[in-house]
Amino acid sequence: MxxxxxxxxxxxxxxxxxxxxxxxxxxxxxxxxxxxxxxxxxxxxxxxxxxxxxxxxxxxxxxxxxxxxxxxxxxxxxxxxxxxxxxxxxxxxxxxxxxxxxxxxxxxxxxxxxxxxxxxxxxxxxxxxxxxxxxxxxxxxxxxxxxxxxxxxxxxxxxxxxxxxxxxxxxxxxxxxxxxxxxxxxxxxxxxxxxxxxxxxxxxxxxxxxxxLDTQIFKPLQKAAARDLLNLPADKKLILFGAMYAGSDKNKGYHQLREALEQLNLSKDEIELAVFGMSAPAEGESPLPYPAHWMGVLRDQFTLAALYSAADVMVVPSLQESFGQTASEALSCGTPVVAFDTSGLKDIVDHEQNGYLAEPFEPSDLAEGIRFVLADTARYETLCENAREKVVSTFSxxxxxxxxxxxxxxxxx
Known part of the structure; x- marks a missing residue:
């Protein structure tokens, strides 16, 4: 053919x-x-x-x-x-x-x-x-x-x-x-x-x-090694967000994420952010409430996979996605995903199994999802295992x- x-x-x-x-x-x-x-x-x-x-x-x-x-x-x-x-x-x-x-x-x-x-x-x-x-x-x-x-x-x-x-x-x-x-x-x-x-x-x-997606590219890497490679802090909980045109495309939920982070109520000494797909906000725009590492546009799959592995949780606050590749990529790297319970993301994220599906489009519940993922070490390990298993069995x-x-x-x- x-x-x-x-x-x-x-x-x-x-x-x-x-x-x-x-x-x-x-x-x-x-x-x-x-x-x-x-x-x-x-x-x-x-x-x-x-x-x-x-x-x-x-x-x-x-x-x-x-x-x-x-x-x-x-x-x-x-x-x-x-x-x-x-x-x-x-x-x-x-x-x-x-x-x-x-x-x-x-x-x-x-x-x-x-x-x-x-x-x-x-x-x-x-x-x-x-x-x-x-x-x-x-x-x-x-x-x-x-x-x-x-x-x-x-x-x-x-x-x-x-x-x-x-x-x-x-x-x-x-x-x-x-x-x-x-x-x-x-x-x-x-x-x-x-x-x-x-x-x-x-x-x-x-x-x-x-x-x-290629599960041999998007696969779990040792978190410490991934952070060292990308010059990210080793001693922080790292929240990841990113998408193409994430800052200009309102559908990607950047503003909902910012509101959720403002309601997170976790110590700034404990939490930092990593953001890809957009530049840092211009002077005069509202900054994010936690220290952020702006990674720019990443087209190299290996660097992107390392970034997913470096993160503790991936947040995909999109209002509507036909599928949601950043969610499946993160799960493939063993990183739990927090998203709104909407559209194609419902096929990827299993609520409280490999991540958290928040009430659409409530920033407060998005914040609760982030807390759910990060709060319990034993539960977190199970979420990570389930994340990888879901992708290998369904999206390879x-x-x-x-x-x-x-x-x-x-x-x-």
């Missing part, structure tokens, strides 16, 4: 990392796999990058330009229109002539919806967020359930002005989907529930496959590759 996967990037963001890990896992399993991306950052020889940084940034901004015609509130989540033609991508797909095409996160001006009409190979699509079943939105916005009902002029929120771009994008999707028998994959049972409620995908095929890359092969073969039959 000649497989071609498409992703806006190979390393920038969780969806890109997931696409690359699957591609590499399939190659290791003997599949003829190629990944085409707009922005290539890694060194895999079977990953083809189409654009340099300037071109990729320009395409992203051009694709988003019409949003100025839709006077959406500033608080609205990220949106994509997927209208910008990409002849370079069309030619690259034609040159590969694949037996099957696997779509991942293809926005940022990388792949227009109109390209679906030109693809002749069978299609599998991993929904890394809700964009495929919403209008232009990537996440449900303030209980706007238009994606359940269908986008009409009558159910547009009264607060919205200008062109109804969500409706226009949804109509383009509806037309494109009718022409293809697309097999959808979602990474969590929560995502499956949301997608099955949508007017665009209610009666279409859907399979749940979690996002896999070979298991996930096998499940994808089954979907591919069924779709081609």
């Amino acid at each position: 000649k497989l071609l996967s498409l992703s806006a990037s190979d390393l920038s963001g969780g969806a890109a990392v997931a696409a690359t890990r699957l591609h590499l896992g399939l190659k290791a399993d003997g599949m003829d796999s190629t990944l085409i991306v707009g922005e290539k950052m890694g060194g895999d020889p079977d990953t083809i990058g189409l654009d340099n940084n300037l071109t990729f940034s320009l395409r992203r901004n051009l694709d988003l330009a019409p949003l100025k015609l839709d006077q959406a509130p500033e608080s609205i989540s990220y949106r994509s229109l997927a209208w910008l033609p990409n002849k370079k991508l069309e030619r690259a797909i034609a040159a590969r002539n694949p037996d099957l095409i696997h779509l991942h996160w293809t926005q940022n001006g990388f792949m227009p919806l109109s390209l679906l009409d030109k693809l002749t190979a069978p299609l599998v699509w991993t929904f890394h967020d809700l964009w495929p079943v919403c209008g232009a939105l990537h996440h449900e916005y303030q209980n706007d359930l238009r994606y359940h009902e269908g986008y009409t002029a009558a159910n547009r929120p009264r607060s919205r002005r200008g062109l109804d771009l969500d409706r226009r994008v949804a109509l383009r999707k509806e037309k494109a989907y009718k022409e293809h028998n697309i097999e959808a994959i979602v990474p969590s049972h929560w995502m499956a529930e949301q997608v099955r409620k949508s007017s665009l995908w209610r009666d279409r095929p859907l399979t749940v496959i979690p996002i896999g 890359l070979p298991q996930v590759v096998k499940k994808h092969r089954e979907v591919y073969e069924k779709h081609l039959a």
